[in-house]
Amino acid sequence: MPGNIWVVAEHWQGSPTDAAFEALALGRELADGLGVALEAVVLGSDTGGLAAALGAADRIVAVDHPALSDPIGDVAARTIAALAAERRPEVVLVPITNLGWDLIGLLPARIGCPMVNFVQDASVVDGRIEAASLVYGGKMSTRVAVPAGPAVLAVLPGTRPAEAGRITGPPPVDRVAMDVDPGLIEFCGYREPEAGDVDITRQDVLVAIGRGIGGQGNVELAEELAELLGGAVCGSRPVIDQGWLPMSRQVGKSGHQVKPKLYLALGVSGAPEHVEGMRDAELIIAVNSDPDAPIFRVAHYGVGADLLDVVPELIDRLEAAGKR
Amino acid sequence: MKILVLLKMVPDVVEELEVAPDGRALDTEFLRLIVNERDDHALEQALLLREDAGGEVVVAGLDAPEVDDVLFSALAKGADRAIKLTGFPEGSGAPAVAGMVAGTLPSIDGLLPVDLILTGCQALDDLDGMIGPLLAAALDLPYLGLVAAATVEDGGMLVSKEYSGGVLGDFRVELPAVLGIQAAAKPPRYVPIAKVRQAMSTGTIEGVAASPAGPAPSIEVIEMTKPESAGHAEMITGSPSEAAARIAAVLTDRGLL
Numbered sequence: 262m263p264g265n266i267w268v269v270a271e272h273w274q275g276s277p278t279d280a281a282f283e284a285l286a287l288g289r290e291l292a293d294g295l296g297v298a299l300e301a302v303v304l305g306s307d308t309g310g311l312a313a314a315l316g317a318a319d320r321i322v323a324v325d326h327p328a329l330s331d332p333i334g335d336v337a338a339r340t341i342a343a344l345a346a347e348r349r350p351e352v353v354l355v356p357i358t359n360l361g362w363d364l365i366g367l368l369p370a371r372i373g374c375p376m377v378n379f380v381q382d383a384s385v386v387d388g389r390i391e392a393a394s395l396v397y398g399g400k401m402s403t404r405v406a407v408p409a410g411p412a413v414l415a416v417l418p419g420t421r422p423a424e425a426g427r428i429t430g431p432p433p434v435d436r437v438a439m440d441v442d443p444g445l446i447e448f449c450g451y452r453e454p455e456a457g458d459v460d461i462t463r464q465d466v467l468v469a470i471g472r473g474i475g476g477q478g479n480v481e482l483a484e485e486l487a488e489l490l491g492g493a494v495c496g497s498r499p500v501i502d503q504g505w506l507p508m509s510r511q512v513g514k515s516g517h518q519v520k521p522k523l524y525l526a527l528g529v530s531g532a533p534e535h536v537e538g539m540r541d542a543e544l545i546i547a548v549n550s551d552p553d554a555p556i557f558r559v560a561h562y563g564v565g566a567d568l569l570d571v572v573p574e575l576i577d578r579l580e581a582a583g584k585r
Numbered sequence: 586m587k588i589l590v591l592l593k594m595v596p597d598v599v600e601e602l603e604v605a606p607d608g609r610a611l612d613t614e615f616l617r618l619i620v621n622e623r624d625d626h627a628l629e630q631a632l633l634l635r636e637d638a639g640g641e642v643v644v645a646g647l648d649a650p651e652v653d654d655v656l657f658s659a660l661a662k663g664a665d666r667a668i669k670l671t672g673f674p675e676g677s678g679a680p681a682v683a684g685m686v687a688g689t690l691p692s693i694d695g696l697l698p699v700d701l702i703l704t705g706c707q708a709l710d711d712l713d714g715m716i717g718p719l720l721a722a723a724l725d726l727p728y729l730g731l732v733a734a735a736t737v738e739d740g741g742m743l744v745s746k747e748y749s750g751g752v753l754g755d756f757r758v759e760l761p762a763v764l765g766i767q768a769a770a771k772p773p774r775y776v777p778i779a780k781v782r783q784a785m786s787t788g789t790i791e792g793v794a795a796s797p798a799g800p801a802p803s804i805e806v807i808e809m810t811k812p813e814s815a816g817h818a819e820m821i822t823g824s825p826s827e828a829a830a831r832i833a834a835v836l837t838d839r840g841l842l
């Protein structure tokens with residue numbers, strides 16, 4: 262008999278995150294497929310208010326302890342590992358978010374069990390779990406057999422709609438009293454980012470540049486195009502890391518979630534961490550010289566060409582159309 | 586302060602990737618390997634910490650094609666010591682690699698104790714684990730990942746982690762510790778080829794044979810495939826000027842011009 266399916270229901274400012282609901286939706290399918298219970302694991306110092314939102318689960322396993330009030334992966338991993346040693350879940354689903362990041366690595370390390378990273382889908386096949394995982398920055402897909410539990414599955418955002426896991430009606434709560442070692446890491450507080458000159462989350466048109474823009478010198482080209490289109494320039498992580506654009510312009514997992522009317526992606530490969538920040542844009546047009554670039558899987562229109570050839574032509578055309 | 590930085594060679598995903606004949610892994614024949622981008626940031630952060638607090642930066646990498654170039658280039662950037670770990674069975678998963686690295690570190694002359702181990706926060710190639718946390722667990726050290734800034738402060742470190750939307754979380758951690766670096770405080774420094782050549786003729790890479798480790802958890806790959814790339818997008822073909830015309834037409838249709 263396989264163990265239960267666990268979902269680590271991460272929460273932020275008092276509510277479970279969308280990623281937690283998405284993982285619950287996937288967990289529900291796996292639990293039904295195996296005929297076992299779905300349990301939401303909730304850690305914190307005051308988790309009482311969270312249960313009502315977690316109706317997708319059959320049961321909540323909650324640990325409340327002062328040492329769990331802060332987002333320290335090290336402490337959370339040791340806590341869940343201790344629970345897992347006793348209760349032997351089949352798999353533990355952990356959403357891949359910046360919030361849960363340290364847990365993704367530390368939990369399998371502390372349990373001493375296998376893990377599958379970048380899980381994009383999972384299902385029960387002949388009584389065991391198979392997972393599909395998106396590796397190499399989204400360029401390859403791998404199907405793996407998940408060994409008998411426990412195993413940790415790190416789940417990519419967007420795997421299931423959050424709505425599918427957002428079921429209210431509080432399941433029974435199993436409150437576990439346990440000693441929690443606060444460890445050697447101390448949380449000091451959050452710092453909000455400095456406001457940028459432009460709020461990219463409020464723009465209707467975004468011209469996004471990736472590493473393919475080639476250098477700081479070409480950023481101007483994107484600025485010119487954005488101006489003609491009445492929008493702003495944003496970028497992928499490497500563009501920000503190189504200092505070509507300020508942090509406030511980053512789109513993706515660590516940056517902003519944007520939903521403009523037009524997202525024109527220039528030289529962006531479309532790694533999962535970027536895509537989760539822009540996949541809901543109304544119209545996505547991508548220019549990339551690599552015809553296999555993963556960005557073409559989320560784009561509505563794609564041009565497999567050098568952006569340095571296409572963009573000047575587009576600028577000329579917009580200028581000729583009287584945009585300036 | 587003594588800092589160990591782990592450098593990993595990963596496939597350059599900008600290149601075309603093909604599946605091997607067994608259908609379960611990448612075809613390595615034409616694979617171009619580069620250093621994991623995050624590891625470049627980890628090295629930069631180590632060099633910045635040494636500028637501040639003094640000490641020593643040791644870089645280590647597992648044997649892989651082109652790893653010598655990367656280790657020499659680390660020496661050219663200012664690393665004090667470069668170590669190449671050899672003899673890892675091909676296809677070892679992350680837990681096995683971490684076990685072997687943890688087991689091998691004590692056998693390296695004059696290496697331990699280190700105050701800090703820096704890794705990249707993640708490599709994009711492995712399915713089955715993350716070395717930083719695995720190493721931290723094996724060595725019983727604290728671990729913080731997604732680190733975007735780190736400074737030394739009386740006996741410990743102040744570390745900032747990235748959350749979404751540019752929010753940072755600040756932590757204090759006792760040393761020794763393992764940190765997974767997302768971004769260094771400054772873009773990784775550039776090193777001219779001439780300096781790398783110089784490091785090649787004057788520097789040395791110390792080879793160290795890996796100590797065998799016990800069994801480690803692993804997962805079975807059933808198949809690897811190339812996702813249908815243009816499955817979704819309507820691909821616009823033709824010359825750049827034709828492509829530009831088509832984009833403009835789409836924008837006009839949608840009322841965006």
Ligand SMILES: Cc1cc2nc3c(=O)[nH]c(=O)nc-3n(C[C@H](O)[C@H](O)[C@H](O)COP(=O)(O)OP(=O)(O)OC[C@H]3O[C@@H](n4cnc5c(N)ncnc54)[C@H](O)[C@@H]3O)c2cc1C
Pocket residue numbers: 398470471472473474475496497498499500511512513514515516517527528529530531532533534535538548549550551554566567568569599706707731
């Ligand atoms: C925890 C975590 C959080 C992250 N958060 C974010 C995030 O918030 N945002 C983000 O973007 N990334 C994030 N990343 C990084 C992400 O994994 C990718 O590394 C990144 O998105 C890649 O950026 P890119 O597409 O610009 O670069 P690359 O992947 O290097 O792609 C460059 C692309 O440009 C194309 N190209 C090159 N030259 C040209 C040309 N002349 N014309 C046209 N095309 C060209 C290439 O074919 C390639 O597809 C995060 C990673 C981690 C681990």
Ligand SMILES: Nc1ncnc2c1ncn2[C@@H]1O[C@H](COP(=O)(O)O)[C@@H](O)[C@H]1O
Pocket residue numbers: 590591592593594621623624627645646647679682703704705706707708709711714715716717
């Ligand atoms: N084979 C390896 N050789 C050297 N460093 C490694 C190796 N595997 C992982 N690392 C380090 O661990 C980080 C995370 O990689 P991974 O654990 O593979 O996601 C990398 O960025 C490296 O710093």
